[in-house]
Amino acid sequence: MSLDRQPTVIARTVTRLVVPLILVTALALLFQGHNLPGGGFIAGVLTVTAFALVYVIFGLDYLEAELLDRNPGTRYETESGIIREYGTVFAVGLAVAVGSGIAAIALGYPFLTQAVAFVEPLPIYHELEVASALVFDLGVYAVVVGALLTILAEVGSE
Amino acid sequence: MQPSSSALLALLALPFLGAAFAPLVYRVLGERTAYFAAAVAAASLALVASLFGTQGTVAVPWIPTYGVSLAFYVDGLALLIGTLASGVGVLVFTYSGGYMHGEPGQVKYYATLLAFMGSMLGVAFAADLIALFVFWELTSVSSFLLIGHYQDADASQYAARKSMLITVAGGLFMLVGFLLLHVVATGVPAVDSAFRLAGEGSILANADTMVGALRAQGLFVPVLLLVGVGAATKSAQVPFHIWLPNAMEAPTPVSAFLHSATMVKAGVYLVGRFRPLLLTDEWTLVFGILGLATMTITAILAVAASDIKELLAYSTASHLGLIVAGYGMSGYLGAETGAFHILNHALFKAALFLVAGIVAHEAGTRAIDELGGLASDLPLTAAVTTVAALGMAGVPPFNGFYSKEFLFHAVYYTAEHAVADGGSVLWWLLPAVAVFGSIFTFLYSIRFLMLFFGDKPDALGEVHAPPLAMTVPAVVLGGLALVVGLGGVAGTFGVHFTPLERFVGTVMESSLAHAGEGEHSFSYYLPTEVSPWLIMSAVTIGVGAVAYPFFDGIRDGVRAVRDVDYLRPNWYYDGTVAGLDRSSAIDVIQTGNLRTYALALSLALAALTLGAYAAAGVAVPGLAFAGLGPALVVVLAVAVVGAVAVAAAPSHIAGVLTLSIVGFMVAIFYILGSAPDLALTQLVIETLVLVIFLLVLDKLPAFYGTANRLRAARDAVVAGAVGLTVTVTVLLSTAAGPDDVIAQYFVENGGVPAEHGPIFADAGGGGNIVNVILVDFRAFDTLGEISVVAMAALSVITLIAMRERGEIQ
Numbered sequence: 001m002s003l004d005r006q007p008t009v010i011a012r013t014v015t016r017l018v019v020p021l022i023l024v025t026a027l028a029l030l031f032q033g034h035n036l037p038g039g040g041f042i043a044g045v046l047t048v049t050a051f052a053l054v055y056v057i058f059g060l061d062y063l064e065a066e067l068l069d070r071n072p073g074t075r076y077e078t079e080s081g082i083i084r085e086y087g088t089v090f091a092v093g094l095a096v097a098v099g100s101g102i103a104a105i106a107l108g109y110p111f112l113t114q115a116v117a118f119v120e121p122l123p124i125y126h127e128l129e130v131a132s133a134l135v136f137d138l139g140v141y142a143v144v145v146g147a148l149l150t151i152l153a154e155v156g157s158e
Numbered sequence: 159m160q161p162s163s164s165a166l167l168a169l170l171a172l173p174f175l176g177a178a179f180a181p182l183v184y185r186v187l188g189e190r191t192a193y194f195a196a197a198v199a200a201a202s203l204a205l206v207a208s209l210f211g212t213q214g215t216v217a218v219p220w221i222p223t224y225g226v227s228l229a230f231y232v233d234g235l236a237l238l239i240g241t242l243a244s245g246v247g248v249l250v251f252t253y254s255g256g257y258m259h260g261e262p263g264q265v266k267y268y269a270t271l272l273a274f275m276g277s278m279l280g281v282a283f284a285a286d287l288i289a290l291f292v293f294w295e296l297t298s299v300s301s302f303l304l305i306g307h308y309q310d311a312d313a314s315q316y317a318a319r320k321s322m323l324i325t326v327a328g329g330l331f332m333l334v335g336f337l338l339l340h341v342v343a344t345g346v347p348a349v350d351s352a353f354r355l356a357g358e359g360s361i362l363a364n365a366d367t368m369v370g371a372l373r374a375q376g377l378f379v380p381v382l383l384l385v386g387v388g389a390a391t392k393s394a395q396v397p398f399h400i401w402l403p404n405a406m407e408a409p410t411p412v413s414a415f416l417h418s419a420t421m422v423k424a425g426v427y428l429v430g431r432f433r434p435l436l437l438t439d440e441w442t443l444v445f446g447i448l449g450l451a452t453m454t455i456t457a458i459l460a461v462a463a464s465d466i467k468e469l470l471a472y473s474t475a476s477h478l479g480l481i482v483a484g485y486g487m488s489g490y491l492g493a494e495t496g497a498f499h500i501l502n503h504a505l506f507k508a509a510l511f512l513v514a515g516i517v518a519h520e521a522g523t524r525a526i527d528e529l530g531g532l533a534s535d536l537p538l539t540a541a542v543t544t545v546a547a548l549g550m551a552g553v554p555p556f557n558g559f560y561s562k563e564f565l566f567h568a569v570y571y572t573a574e575h576a577v578a579d580g581g582s583v584l585w586w587l588l589p590a591v592a593v594f595g596s597i598f599t600f601l602y603s604i605r606f607l608m609l610f611f612g613d614k615p616d617a618l619g620e621v622h623a624p625p626l627a628m629t630v631p632a633v634v635l636g637g638l639a640l641v642v643g644l645g646g647v648a649g650t651f652g653v654h655f656t657p658l659e660r661f662v663g664t665v666m667e668s669s670l671a672h673a674g675e676g677e678h679s680f681s682y683y684l685p686t687e688v689s690p691w692l693i694m695s696a697v698t699i700g701v702g703a704v705a706y707p708f709f710d711g712i713r714d715g716v717r718a719v720r721d722v723d724y725l726r727p728n729w730y731y732d733g734t735v736a737g738l739d740r741s742s743a744i745d746v747i748q749t750g751n752l753r754t755y756a757l758a759l760s761l762a763l764a765a766l767t768l769g770a771y772a773a774a775g776v777a778v779p780g781l782a783f784a785g786l787g788p789a790l791v792v793v794l795a796v797a798v799v800g801a802v803a804v805a806a807a808p809s810h811i812a813g814v815l816t817l818s819i820v821g822f823m824v825a826i827f828y829i830l831g832s833a834p835d836l837a838l839t840q841l842v843i844e845t846l847v848l849v850i851f852l853l854v855l856d857k858l859p860a861f862y863g864t865a866n867r868l869r870a871a872r873d874a875v876v877a878g879a880v881g882l883t884v885t886v887t888v889l890l891s892t893a894a895g896p897d898d899v900i901a902q903y904f905v906e907n908g909g910v911p912a913e914h915g916p917i918f919a920d921a922g923g924g925g926n927i928v929n930v931i932l933v934d935f936r937a938f939d940t941l942g943e944i945s946v947v948a949m950a951a952l953s954v955i956t957l958i959a960m961r962e963r964g965e966i967q
Contacts, residue, residue, distance in 0.1 A: 029838070035925030037834040039932060045842040052849045087955070090948045097941055109919060112937040116923030118916050129910075131923060133933040136940075140933070143944040147951035148846065154958050156853050 007057050015057045022050040030141055034129070040137035044144025051149055060156055086150040093142025100135040112136070161212035161232040169205040169240075170230065170283065172198060173276030180269035192255030192627075195268045199247035199275060206240040206279075210661075215285055215357030224353075231285030231356040234664030238497070239282035239420075239427050242504045246419035247275045249508070249631035254411045256627035257515055261409065267307060271412065274300035278420040282427065285356045287336040291329065294392075294424060298325040301421050305408045317404035320731065324401045328391025332428070335384030342371050342381075355431070365435045365671065382436050385428065386444055393425025395482060396452040397727040399475040406467040410515030413467060417474050418507035423500060426481045430496050430669040433485050437671040442486050442572065446588060449483025450569075452476065454595030460602040461709075462716040465524045466514045466609065469602055470507070473550065476599060477503045483592070484565050490670060491568035494680060497665035499561035502642060506546040506558060509635035510606065513543050516624045516632065517609065523618070526605070531614030535621035538629055540610040542636030549639050551603035552596060553699060557642040560682045562698075566592060566691035593694050600702030605709060649683030757876060764879040771886060778886055779893035790830055797823035810858060814851045818844055835928040904931055 026046040029038030054062060064082050101112035114136065120127040176198035184191045209232050217229035251271070258264055277300055280293030298321075306318030343352035343361050346368060350359030361368055372378040389395070394402040402422070406413050416422070429445060453476050460472035481503065484495025516539050517532065518524045533540035549556035569588040576585040645655030663680035685692045705712065723729045747758075800819030807813035821844035828837035908922040908930040922930035932940050 033926060033929045034923075034933075037838055037926060037928075039835065039926070039929040041932070042835070042838050042842060045839070045846055049842055049845050049849070052846060056849065083955070087951070090951055094944065094948050097944060101937070101941065112941065113919055114922070114934040114937065115917060115919035116910070116921070118914075120916075129923065133922075133924070133930070133937075136933050136937060137929075140940060140944050143948050147947045150951040151954045152850065152853075154954050155850060 011057055015053055019050045019053060022046060022053070026050070030137065031134070033137055034131050034133060040140030041144055044141045045148065047141075047145050048148040048152065052152055055152065055156055060153065083150055083153050086146045086153065088146070090143045090146025090150065093139045093144075093146055095139075096142060097136050097139025100132065100139060103132075159212045160214040161209050161216060163216040165205050165208050166216045166230050166232065166283065167218070169202055169209070170276065170280055172202050172205070173272045173279065177269040177272040177276065180272060181265050184265045184268070189259060189264065190255065191264065191268050192251050192258065195272055196248050196251035196255070198272060199244050199251055202275070202279065203241070203244035203248055206237060206244050209240075210237060215354075215360075217285075217354075220286075220289070225351050226288045226353050227286050227351070228289050229286040229354055229357070230283040230289075232283065233356070233668045234661065234666070235427065235430050235497070235668035236282045238500060238661070238665045239423060240279055242419045242423065242500075243275055243278040243282065246415060246504060246508050246635075249512075249634060250411045250415040253414070253512055253515070253628050253631040254409075256625040257411050257519065258409065263307060263309075266303070267409070270300050270303045271415065274304060274416070274420070278424065281424050285354060285360065287340060287353045287355055287361075290355065291333050291336060294332070294388075295326065295329050297421055297424055298322060298329060298392075301325070301405075301416050304412045304416065305405045307408055307412065311407065313404075314407045317401070317407040321401040321405050323735075324391050324398050328388045328398065331384045331391075332388025335381050335388065338377050338381050338384070339368075339372075342375060342377055343368065346371050362431075362435055368435060369438070378436075378438075379440060382440055382444060385432055385436070386448070389425040389428040389482070390448060391425070392428070393422050393478045393482065394452075394456075394475040395425070395448050395479060396455050396475075399452065399456055399472075400728045400731055402475050403463075403468050403471040406465075406471050410467070410511060410518065413471075414508050414511030414515065417471065418511055419504045422474060422478055423504070426478055426485070426496065426500060429482055429485045430493075430500075433493065433496075433669040434671045437488060442488055445482050445486030446569075446572070447486075449479045449481070449486050450588060450591045450595065452479030453483060454479075454591055454598070457595045457598035457602065458716055459720060461598050461605070462713055462720050463602070464526055466517060466526055466529070466606065467511075467524055469526065469606060470510055470514055473599070473602060474503075474507055476595070477507065477550075479595075480562070480565055484561075484568060485669060487565075487568040487572045488671075489568065489571060490666065491564060491571055493666045493669040494662075495561060495564040495568050496669060498564060498662050498680075498682070499558075500665075501662065502549065502557040502561045502639070505635055505639040505642065506549040506556075509542055509546040509632055509639060510550065512628070512632035512635065513539055513546070516628055519628070520622045520624050521618060526609070528615060528617060529609045530612050530618070531610070532621060533610040534614070536610070536624070538633060539624070542632050543607055543610055545636045545640045545643070547603045547607040549643060550606075551600045551699075551702070552695065553600075554695075555643050555647045555684060557639050557646075559643070559695070560646050562596065563685065563691055563695060564682075566694040567689075570690050570694070589690075589694060593698055596694075596698040597702050597705065600698055601706060601709060601712065604702070604706055646682050646684055649681060650686065654681055654683075760876050760880050764883040767883045767887065768879075771890070776890060779889055781889075782893075787830075790827065793823050793826045793830065797827075810855045811852070814848065814855065818848050821847075833928075835926065904935060908935075 026043040029046065030040060030043035031038075033039035033043070051063075058066075104113040104115075105111055114131065114133040116132070117130045118127055119130055122128055176195065180191060180195070183194045187194055213233050215229055215231045217227045220226050220228045251268075254267075254271075258267065261267075274297060277293045277296035281290060281297060284290035284293050302318050302322040305321050306314045308314040339361060340352045343349045346364060348359070348364040348367055349361055352361075354360035356362045369378065372381060391398045402417060405417065408416070433441070456472045456475035456479060460469050460476060463469035463472055477499065481496050481499045484492050484499060486492065487495070514524070516536065517529065520536065521529060521532065523529065545556060549558035552558045552562040566589065569592050573585040573588045577583060641655075642658065645658055648655060649659075659679075659681050662682075666680055719725065747754075797820050800816050800823060803816040804813050804820070807816055821840065825837045825840035825844065828834075828840060904927055907920075908924060908927040910923045910925075911918070911921050914921075914923075922934045924930040924934075
């Protein structure tokens with residue numbers, strides 16, 4: 001998106017403050033998803049909105065130039081472009097989700113059977129619920145983040 | 159003896175594993191991957207050899223619900239095709255090591271060729287109709303890749319597309335035939351599994367009952383014709399022969415492999431396999447005519463060829479016609495012809511293709527007119543050609559002579575018996591046509607041989623000696639052909655080449671119908687007394703020898719007839735394909751405008767949905783306003799206002815912003831309806847969609863001009879139809895009040911059970927039932943959805959980032 005004017009200082013400062021908050025909220029939603037509102041999909045979309053905010057306010061190249069210290073502007077064709085890395089994220093996510101299903105087969109259950117384990121005793125928490133579904137949810141999260149960021153960056157760079 | 163299941167399964171897995179590892183091997187070995195592939199083929203050949211002498215079925219369940227299994231059946235015919243595919247495979251891979259030196263795309267080449275060999279082995283051994291069909295189509299797909307090996311050449315693309323269209327279309331006919339067979343077989347009690355083709359309790363094992371059942375349902379002739387179309391397209395029978403000469407665009411080793419030993423043999427294999435089931439008068443009529451017509455027409459076309467590979471291609475079609483005609487004849491003679499000629503043809507034709515490759519490679523041209531007198535430069539190749547070409551011509555004592563004698567015998571016998579049983583005198587056309595076609599076979603075989611003799615044209619430059627990797631396979635094949643021929647000479651003196659004869663005998667048995675063809679042990683030898691079929695051979699050779707001096711005149715005459723458009727199947731093929739390309743309907747349907755597609759999709763959706771409701775006669779329930787609190791009313795009212803504002807928005811930006819009002823109101827509606835997960839999702843999605851919309855809108859023109867009244871009315875109608883459909887659907891689906899069984903199940907099993915061990919897998923164990931459904935009970939759905947998300951991202955990459963590729967290259 002070509003912006004003729006620089007965003008205001010207010011917008012930039014607020015973005016700096018808000019983006020980490022969004023990311024932390026997204027992670028919280030991801031991890032609490034099993035018992036409270038949330039889950040991989042919502043967390044993924046929320047993460048992408050944080051990136052969208054960065055893209056809109058600071059421009060497309062900001063992430064690569066300032067945070068990753070790279071020469072920005074490489075397109076998909078080259079080996080190192082950030083879009084290619086987003087592609088890796090969703091590919092890995094899909095692999096994790098499918099892998100979590102295959103793990104169930106390996107243990108003799110039907111594909112994608114999920115299990116829950118309670119670990120106790122633990123200090124402070126006393127008892128912690130560990131759901132295998134979280135692995136699948138992480139896969140969902142990665143696919144959503146990777147795919148939507150790919151679309152966003154690709155459409156945005158036009 | 160029962161075949162070893164591990165050997166059989168290893169045999170079918172090995173080529174595919176080899177194909178999968180080919181890219182890795184290529185990194186290490188480079189061009190020597192040819193020898194890796196040859197080793198894989200040699201291992202397959204050894205596994206086939208280990209199966210010799212066995213007979214029986216090995217089955218692995220595949221789709222048990224439908225009774226489909228990966229069943230493999232070993233018998234003579236399967237072993238013959240398997241031996242040819244792997245044995246010729248070894249030679250072709252070795253030859254490729256010399257021929258493909260410095261050629262592009264070698265990884266793809268070896269991987270595809272190995273996969274092709276694997277699918278061919280699959281076709282040979284498959285005993286399940288579905289498995290057979292899958293392997294059959296795999297050969298079509300891999301040969302498509304091989305024929306189109308030189309991707310940039312238009313001729314390759316044309317040839318690959320043509321072979322794909324014809325063979326895959328034929329395969330679909332065959333599939334319909336298979337399914338009909340399956341349907342009939344389910345009604346026959348003796349057939350245990352209705353998809354099983356061969357082996358205990360299979361369709362072939364109960365041939366007589368099956369034929370009775372087929373006839374009772376009037377499906378016999380349809381099945382015969384459908385399977386026939388499959389076999390005819392694959393085996394390049396007239397009028398589907400047109401793909402074979404074009405397929406010679408492939409690198410020569412591919413031509414040698416696909417079109418002598420394997421791909422085209424799949425069709426005749428099918429004919430040989432189904433012969434015991436379907437052999438009747440109709441069978442003889444269909445396949446006798448098909449085979450003899452192909453044999454004659456393509457032999458004539460081979461005479462008109464101007465390129466050595468074109469000559470060989472037509473000749474292949476012609477010999478396949480001979481095999482099909484052989485299988486078409488009743489009695490053991492027919493089965494004998496088919497079985498023996500499959501072997502003989504593979505030997506001499508593969509050798510001749512390799513010779514053609516050597517000539518093209520070393521002399522630098524494939525044009526028949528530019529070649530001659532090659533024997534002085536390529537003495538070994540000339541010797542191989544002599545054996546192979548004379549075998550192809552059917553000259554005694556070379557191998558092709560014996561199988562051609564069997565054919566003459568079979569057609570003579572069939573005609574004699576048909577006429578004796580009161581049949582029409584027209585049956586005598588069969589032997590007449592067989593002789594007529596064979597004369598042309600003789601002519602072009604001698605023409606090919608004469609490339610090596612006579613004067614060497616001045617224009618032909620220096621001819622190099624071919625590398626060893628290219629000569630050895632040709633010599634091996636020529637040597638084998640010679641041995642088979644000499645076996646017949648020895649047989650005349652009572653010394654029989656027993657292993658070969660016994661093997662061909664088992665191949666023949668695979669195609670023998672159970673009733674009425676009797677016991678017969680196969681043997682072959684030079685004829686020692688005068689018989690009608692010996693006279694037929696003599697006429698063939700005699701007339702051929704007399705006519706050969708006039709070869710150029712005959713060729714020109716054939717060319718003149720061949721080039722008449724209406725007589726060329728190619729003319730019809732090209733016309734049809736071109737017609738599909740530029741038909742006027744496409745201009746109306748495929749306008750390239752998004753609005754046309756959106757219009758068609760929306761209207762179709764509305765029409766189909768509403769039509770289905772009308773057909774089912776459902777009553778639209780009335781609106782129920784109970785439980786609608788003031789808060790909800792306000793929220794929904796705002797949403798309605800937002801929706802109206804979208805339609806009235808003066809610009810795209812305003813439209814998108816007002817649209818998001820609707821979205822956010824729906825989110826609030828979810829909150830009020832105590833669905834926090836939905837609300838959260840709706841909110842974040844709404845935000846993100848807004849951003850993406852704004853990014854896209856930046857690219858669109860801000861103003862399209864004043865709206866045409868007519869167009870606005872049309873859009874209003876479409877929008878109204880879609881709105882009506884959605885409203886009715888919502889009303890119906892919410893009012894139906896489904897049984898609460900599923901929801902109740904989720905509620906009961908979603909949470910943590912009251913009593914539970916430290917680890918359990920039978921319940922969701924989560925407090926958020928929506929998420930438990932998403933990741934546990936309905937995780938498969940979610941997996942599908944995230945796959946769609948990933949695909950959408952890939953499509954965006956392909957459509958936007960890569961849009962400038964492809965067209966330019």
